[in-house]
Amino acid sequence: xxxxxxxxxxxxxxxxxxxxxxxxxxxxxxxxxxxxxxxxxxxxxxxxxxxxxxxxxxxxxxxxxxxxxxxxxxxxxxxxxxxxxxxxxxxxxxxxxxxxxxxxxxxxxxxxxxxxxxxxxxxxxxxxxxxxxxxxxxxxxxxxxxxxxxxxxxxxxxxxxxxxxxxxxxxxxxxxxxxxxxxxxxxxxxxxxxxxxxxxxxxxxxxxxxxxxxxxxxxxxxxxxxxxxxxxxxxxxxxxxxxxxxxxxxxxxxxxxxxxxxxxxxxxxxxxxx
Amino acid sequence: xxxxxxxxxxxxxxxxxxxxxxxxxxxxxxxxxxxxxxxxxxxxxxxxxxxxxxxxxxxxxxxxxxxxxxxxxxxxxxxxxxxxxxxxxxxxxxxxxxxxxxxxxxxxxxx
Numbered sequence: 001x002x003x004x005x006x007x008x009x010x011x012x013x014x015x016x017x018x019x020x021x022x023x024x025x026x027x028x029x030x031x032x033x034x035x036x037x038x039x040x041x042x043x044x045x046x047x048x049x050x051x052x053x054x055x056x057x058x059x060x061x062x063x064x065x066x067x068x069x070x071x072x073x074x075x076x077x078x079x080x081x082x083x084x085x086x087x088x089x090x091x092x093x094x095x096x097x098x099x100x101x102x103x104x105x106x107x108x109x110x111x112x113x114x115x116x117x118x119x120x121x122x123x124x125x126x127x128x129x130x131x132x133x134x135x136x137x138x139x140x141x142x143x144x145x146x147x148x149x150x151x152x153x154x155x156x157x158x159x160x161x162x163x164x165x166x167x168x169x170x171x172x173x174x175x176x177x178x179x180x181x182x183x184x185x186x187x188x189x190x191x192x193x194x195x196x197x198x199x200x201x202x203x204x205x206x207x208x209x210x211x212x213x214x215x216x217x218x219x220x221x222x223x224x225x226x227x228x229x230x231x232x233x234x235x236x237x238x239x240x241x242x243x244x245x246x247x248x249x250x251x252x253x254x255x256x257x258x259x260x261x262x263x264x265x266x267x268x269x270x271x272x273x274x
Numbered sequence: 275x276x277x278x279x280x281x282x283x284x285x286x287x288x289x290x291x292x293x294x295x296x297x298x299x300x301x302x303x304x305x306x307x308x309x310x311x312x313x314x315x316x317x318x319x320x321x322x323x324x325x326x327x328x329x330x331x332x333x334x335x336x337x338x339x340x341x342x343x344x345x346x347x348x349x350x351x352x353x354x355x356x357x358x359x360x361x362x363x364x365x366x367x368x369x370x371x372x373x374x375x376x377x378x379x380x381x382x383x384x385x
Contacts, residue, residue, distance in 0.1 A: 193373060195379040
């Protein structure tokens with residue numbers, strides 16, 4: 001049928017793995033409620049599959065063969081690769097949508113040279129979103145990776161083009177498809193600076209994102225992002241792709257920099273499908 | 275190239291339960307196929323998170339490895355800071371410490 005939902009959310013492992021360490025319980029639960037609402041909104045669309053655009057963290061791809069973009073076309077997946085107690089998510093099997101994934105891939109290839117994989121182990125970048133959005137793991141998942149880890153990274157204008165290609169491919173499929181971009185905005189994860197957040201930078205970026213201001217979104221250089229938003233800021237590619245797929249304005253449903261124990265400005269938003 | 279090999283070993287370890295099952299007993303055999311420096315080998319054998327951080331191991335790979343070793347979150351952060359105190363700034367990659375090693379969370383400060 002078409003793309004029926006596009007949104008973004010954070011995926012930091014602390015969101016589930018460090019829930020018990022949080023001081024600001026009220027804010028944490030407000031965040032969890034926003035994620036639960038996102039789940040409800042996605043369910044209400046009647047989505048038959050969910051595309052999760054993630055920034056993979058060396059669970060499947062290494063610098064011996066690093067795709068800029070990759071789509072999963074497997075019958076099923078497993079995850080998390082991390083220690084389940086550390087992440088707060090038990091190991092499980094997740095259903096895929098191989099037929100739909102192959103059709104999307106074939107369509108996207110008309111304009112973007114995307115890689116594909118029939119093997120994929122999910123890390124926190126996908127497992128944390130699924131934990132909230134489809135906690136029974138009963139909605140088929142199509143994982144999508146954008147390399148945000150091992151430079152050289154794909155340029156932002158290519159992430160936009162990838163989003164446009166995803167939209168076209170979804171609209172030409174008979175199924176109802178939901179899509180989420182997951183990542184962080186400014187953050188310095190997995191370093192001693194974990195918990196550092198540049199809230200002003202985040203809010204400016206989110207302003208551009210909610211207005212779906214293509215020129216402003218594509219105007220960030222990796223050098224500026226690294227200096228102002230840390231290496232974690234490279235993950236804005238996933239949010240930009242979700243915006244490009246939606247084409248409409250966004251509604252920022254939740255943002256806080258008051259949960260630094262989660263190591264990211266926690267974000268939930270949805271776009272108008274235009 | 276050596277850092278590449280070090281990271282590749284940890285990448286394989288992090289994602290493969292069959293390698294994890296034999297890790298502590300068979301580390302010599304497991305790393306035999308990787309061209310590593312003595313410093314890197316010792317860091318792996320000791321589980322020296324601080325040194326591995328300073329050597330430039332990608333933070334995501336290192337974080338997953340620390341979780342595999344059962345290291346608690348705040349201890350992991352402190353091990354990286356201690357590594358910088360002992361060995362100096364991070365030598366490679368994009369996961370450098372940007373400040374003086376201060377904590378950015380009340381939860382850690384209150385420990």
